[in-house]
Amino acid sequence: MALNLSQKQEVVAELSGVAGSAHSLIAAEYAGTTVEQLTAMRKKARETGVYLRVVKNTLASRAVTGTEFECVQDSLVGPLLYAFSTEEPGAAGRLIKEFAKSNDKLKPKVVAVGGQAYPASHVDVLASLPTREQALAMLARVLAEPAAMFARAVKAVADKQGGGETAPAAAETA
Numbered sequence: 267m268a269l270n271l272s273q274k275q276e277v278v279a280e281l282s283g284v285a286g287s288a289h290s291l292i293a294a295e296y297a298g299t300t301v302e303q304l305t306a307m308r309k310k311a312r313e314t315g316v317y318l319r320v321v322k323n324t325l326a327s328r329a330v331t332g333t334e335f336e337c338v339q340d341s342l343v344g345p346l347l348y349a350f351s352t353e354e355p356g357a358a359g360r361l362i363k364e365f366a367k368s369n370d371k372l373k374p375k376v377v378a379v380g381g382q383a384y385p386a387s388h389v390d391v392l393a394s395l396p397t398r399e400q401a402l403a404m405l406a407r408v409l410a411e412p413a414a415m416f417a418r419a420v421k422a423v424a425d426k427q428g429g430g431e432t433a434p435a436a437a438e439t440a
Contacts, residue, residue, distance in 0.1 A: 277321055281329030281348075284317045288350035290392060291335045291378040292358045296320070296347040298371035304347075307365050315353030316361050320346070334381040341376040341383065355379060359392030 269277065285291070296304070311318040321329075323342040330336050349358040359377070366372045366389075374386040384391075396404065 274325060277325050278329045281319065281321065281326060282331075282333070284350050284352065285330050285333040285335050288317065288335070288352050289355040289379070290351040290358055291330075291338065291376075292349045292362050292374055292389060292392070293326075293338060293342060293346045293376045294349065294362055294366075295344055295373045295375055296371065297345045299369055303365070303369055303372075307361065310364075311349065311361055314357045314361060315351065316358045317348075317350040317352050318361075319348050321348065335378045337381060337383040338376050338378045344375075346375065347372075354395075354398045356392050356395030356397065359389050359395070363389055363393040 308318055310316075323344075323346060326346070326348055327339045327342050330339065349362055351358040362372070362374055366374065374389045376386065377384040377388040377392055379392065
């Protein structure tokens with residue numbers, strides 16, 4: 267079904283809004299993918315915070331103009347599926363990587379993060395980025411470590427200054 271001018275403008279505006287706030291983009295060739303596979307991918311995309319859309323490349327090119335994904339415009343050739351990570355940078359990478367394992371027709375073509383375009387092989391790098399929860403857990407451990415080190419140092423000094431007081435008490439209870 268061909269889109270009229272106002273429908274095309276709506277698609278470009280919607281995509282531009284998503285591109286303006288997205289963390290990463292993967293454009294993937296999908297020719298030969300079944301409707302069931304695309305439906306399953308769309309369902310998983312909704313669950314994981316990935317905006318997934320198939321649009322004409324000219325519309326996608328217009329939509330990314332003025333965003334950090336403008337760097338991919340020269341790579342937008344052929345039938346492409348666009349996956350924007352809206353909640354965390356690695357979500358689109360994990361989605362495409364997961365579905366490409368069981369579907370040899372789904373081939374990543376270009377990856378964009380932080381205003382830089384990368385080859386398709388960078389999908390694995392993007393997919394390996396930690397989730398928001400994992401990143402927060404790592405940050406909490408990093409922030410807690412200085413306090414733990416301080417506590418261990420204080421305990422070591424207290425044990426050393428206390429002399430043999432703590433050791434015999436431990437030996438008597440044994």
